[in-house]
Amino acid sequence: MKNHRELGSFLQVLLLCSMISPAAGEELRIGTNADWDAWQRPGNAIEISRGKAGPRFVRRNIDAVANAGDFGGGIRAAGSNSGDAGNLIDGSLSSFWAPDWDDDPENMYVEIDLGRVVSARRVILQLREDGPPLELFQVLLSNGERFFDSTGLPLPSIVRYSDRVRYSFNKQRELVIEYGLKPLQFIRIEVDLPTVGAGISSIAVEAVGDNISLGMRERGGQVDILNEIGTRAEGYESTGNSNALIDGDIVSSWRYWGFSQPGDTEFTFDLGALYWVDRVRILGDLAGIAPSNVDWRWTRRNAIHFPWYILWGSDGSLAPDGSLRWQVLGELPEHPRNLRDIGHFEEQFSLQPLRYLRMRYPNRQCCITGTTAEFQVFGEGYPAGTILQSPIYDLGAVRNATGLSWQVEAPERTRVEIRSRTGNLLQESYVFHDKNGKEVTERKYNKLIPSFKGRIDTVRSPGDDWSIWSQAYERSDRGFLSPTPRRFVQLQAYLLSDDPMQRAVLDELVLSYAEPLAAATRAEIYPIQAQPGQRTEFTYYLGWDSGAGSTGFDQLLMRSGADIELGEIRSAGQVLDAEIIPVDGGWDITFADPFVRTGLIEFDFASTIYRQQMPFEAFLASGREERQVRQRVDVGDASDAVASEAIAVSLPVGPTLIDGLSVSAALVTPNGDGIGDFLQIGFSLLNVLQPRLLHVALYDLSGREVRVLHDQRQTAGPITLSWDGQDEFGQLAAPGNYILRVVVQGDAQTQKTAKIIALAY
Known part of the structure; x- marks a missing residue:
């Protein structure tokens, strides 16, 4: 009987171990010409060869x-x-x-x-x-x-x-x-x-x-012609008319038939990728207009070009109001010879990355204005920015994506930004074609006789439950950033270069996935608002569901850009026995007993928040070191006790970047007696997500800078400095009043604050 009990206990342990052992992982490997051909890419801006995908060089001469x-x-x-x-x-x-x-x-x-x-x-x-x-x-x-x-x-x-x-x-x-x-x-x-x-x-x-205009629409770019600007007839031309500017055919041309009340016309070009550009040629040949006609108004002798024009360019960066930032690339001053004597117009400028071009010119009521046969764009180098997007990959079932790794060629001044998104639902739409392969509407397709009907394509797109694109992965094989477990995955790669003679090339992408540790997860935090720079206590709620195929977990990993002071960890009213190890950016928690059934964990912690929407992320884990499998915890309704459904803590809305400037004393006395020898300075830098220049210095009352205490880029957090009463040359400053000034360059504004400091001996 004893042997039977021992055997039963052994089998229970064996079963438990098998339930929490990381399942053998699978891989989705992308690295052949056929793999990359399946990706959506900006047409001729990308070339695929020998299993690699990278920008295509734009040649000069x-x-x-x-x-x-x-x-x-x-x-x-x-x-x-x-x-x-x-x-x-x-x-x-x-x-x-x-x-x-x-x-x-x-x-x-x-x-x-x-x-x-x-x-x-x-x-x-x-x-x-x-x-x-x-x-x-x-x-x-x-x-x-x-x-x-x-x-x-x-x-x-x-x-x-x-x-x-x-x-x-x-x-x-x-x-x-x-x-x-x-x-x-x-x-x-x-x-x-x-x-x-x-x-x-x-x-x-x-x-x-190489004329960059050719293939613009195939790259996902477009041409917009806004006509009769400022009049009641203002409106956009059809796609067919605008295609004439970029089709490589001198006969097809665009022109304004100026027999109504004219306004200005504006061409806007989206090149479909970020190109290095230094030259634009506007061919005004009249080859598409008959030399003579029954009606003289529609002939070449009644056609003119541009009284004047202005050409702008944009690299796609946005102004504070959300519109594109434009810069003038060239302009044609008004002159009578522009109308007929000049047929080809050209603007040359320094080589620069451009995604958009815009040209504006006035029309005339008397004649055909603005005849443009071709709008040619030239430059040299690999595109400065191109985006590739994968098809939707079906993992076959709900799976836990555990990692994304890649092999790329990224010389100096180039980089690759890879993002992901996931979901469980798909939307299907249908594209109808006639027998010649031309796309038609469903209504027109249904009216065709059977012999005139062509194929019907089914297009799958992300459903309502899909996540947004993740932030860019910083390093290869450092986990998976999108919500998981999910069934469907899509990837995106942004190839960037600050040097027109260098490019980044994608060689291979590998998505690792396995059976989920939990079938579903959800986490929320309370409270979800804190005062900036003040220690606040929070409770974290983490719930999960087990299900068919889920393997369980015995570790919980907490990560945040803020400090975390862990308190009590509970489940079902009981304090859990766990090993807690501090790591960079958080804590690794290993439980004495694994979790294989549906459950809820609560734990208390304290933190000090310095920027808006500070996230506290959690990962379930199982296994050790290179065999460790992680699963990101979703945001959701984890507990009936709270209703936040958020894991990010916000601060009161306001423009403040510098908060709580304080000094140890209003008077500093650097006599060397150990009393008041140093001025201690402290404040909080708030809502600075990207490194920004922080300048802290002391000035005399005439405005002369006496001592710089800090002049480096800084992100949000506590700042502590000190002053020993010396100037920039290491000499004791003269007694008197000084101005302590703090200046930080924010995204939208530069913010300053100051205090008066007295120095005496």
């Missing part, structure tokens, strides 16, 4: 032929030997194109499409080194303008070549056509005289750089 294919360009047509036409743009000098010399001379041509209009400096042709140089030919250049029909509509398939360069008896192998930053999209080469053995190896177009 590019060859616009080399990446024409990225914009749908390439060989547009070849009248002869079309199979070799691609050799012109393959980047190799060893291959070449030449027409079939037996073909009709009218077919000895080739056309290249850059895929978008560029601001071109020069066009460079490299002729074949082997064999004779091509002798008699011509190069035709076009900005993309088309011919128009009799109704004034452009003919899409017929390009108008406005520039022509002829070569006769040519002997050179490299030919350079200076183009003066004019718009260019199409190049046509026509061979006028067969030269057997000759050929063209390559063609290049030197352009200003």
Whole structure:
């Protein structure tokens, strides 16, 4: 019988140990091209390669032929030997194109499409080194303008070549056509005289750089055109109209039809990411307006550009009223020649990070004003700020996310900010498409006949119970900051750089998760308000529910930015036996007996609060050292005894940053006798969340600074200083009255306070 009891006790202990042992953890690992492709990202601002994701470099002085294919360009047509036409743009000098010399001379041509209009400096042709140089030919250049029909509509398939360069008896192998930053999209080469053995190896177009405007909407950016500002007709243009500014097509353009009461027009561009920018070009080509028409008012002779304009930029930082902070980047003074004599406008400025651009100009009632074919933006370097957001990851069941670790490449002056959010509920919406893949409304979709209906996509988004984005993780593998346990997780990465030549790159993210220690948790504190700088006693209530799959816990970790003086810890009216160890930022509490069933813990503590919404966070834990599993405790209704449902303590609302300035005596007597030799100074710094400059000094009555006691950045908390009666040079100050002045630079204002101090011997 005794053996049976011992065996039963052993099994109970074994069962209890298994219940509180940390469950084997699982991992969600993100580190392949396919993984990163699933993340939402700002279009062409991010590149994914070799399992890594990072910002894409914006180039200056590019060859616009080399990446024409990225914009749908390439060989547009070849009248002869079309199979070799691609050799012109393959980047190799060893291959070449030449027409079939037996073909009709009218077919000895080739056309290249850059895929978008560029601001071109020069066009460079490299002729074949082997064999004779091509002798008699011509190069035709076009900005993309088309011919128009009799109704004034452009003919899409017929390009108008406005520039022509002829070569006769040519002997050179490299030919350079200076183009003066004019718009260019199409190049046509026509061979006028067969030269057997000759050929063209390559063609290049030197352009200003990568046009950041292209792909703006795909990055999540947008263009807003606010028209007729200050009139009753003020309003925004449609997306279709505003797209004309950034589509890379010289034919599509925006203009104001000024036949009503005109007001100013304003363009606002969201680039979709924070870019390094130093140049804006505004192409005012009239290629999209018919040269003539039945109605003269709609023709080129009635179109003008900008009487004047102002261009602003913003990096996305906010003013105190919540609006964007803008700075002037350039302006066009009013002058008659602006209206017709200038077709291309440009502003250059120092290289700087910009997310937004804004331009304003006035309209005229008499004519077509503000014709803008393209708004081009240039710079150099990796974007200064880009955001990537993961899909919603399903952990399969409610799980305890225990840690988030990562591998990144972050050179000096770059950083990665990673955030998370969690929830248990999802919302589903549906996106309808026709048979061509075009998105349509549900109502229109239901009216389509079956053969015209396309796919229906189901879009999952966070539900009502999701947390907000967490604060940025400071270090890899230092716990999980969002509420847990939850079933769904979403991650966000912000890649930042203060150096345009450096970038941060994401290599791998690993989310660790396990079965929850408790199925649900809730915590609240009482009281939830305190007087600043005064010791206050609180009670903390922590409740939890056990459930299927929950493993239990035997540790409680308390963390706060304020001091914590722990008192009695109770559960079910009984004082708990626990080992309490002070750690940086709080206490680690280990209980003698583990908790495996639903319960409630209460404990008393005292603290002194110096800033608003000071949180006191709790974590359940099980296991030791590297095997320890933690679970963050949620905020909620833990006890019927109180109704705070909060774990953060607030202070009375007020603008005070410096509170309770006190000195040990109004008179300091540094005689060396041990009585009044030092002036003790104390005060509380309140509501200073980020380090701010705190300057404490003594001045004579003329305002001359005698001694600096403190001149460093400081956050909220108690401040204690002393003065020994000496000046900055280590000499005893002259007897008399002095002003003790305390100055702190807050977020919204600089606050000062002062006291009169007497010095005597």
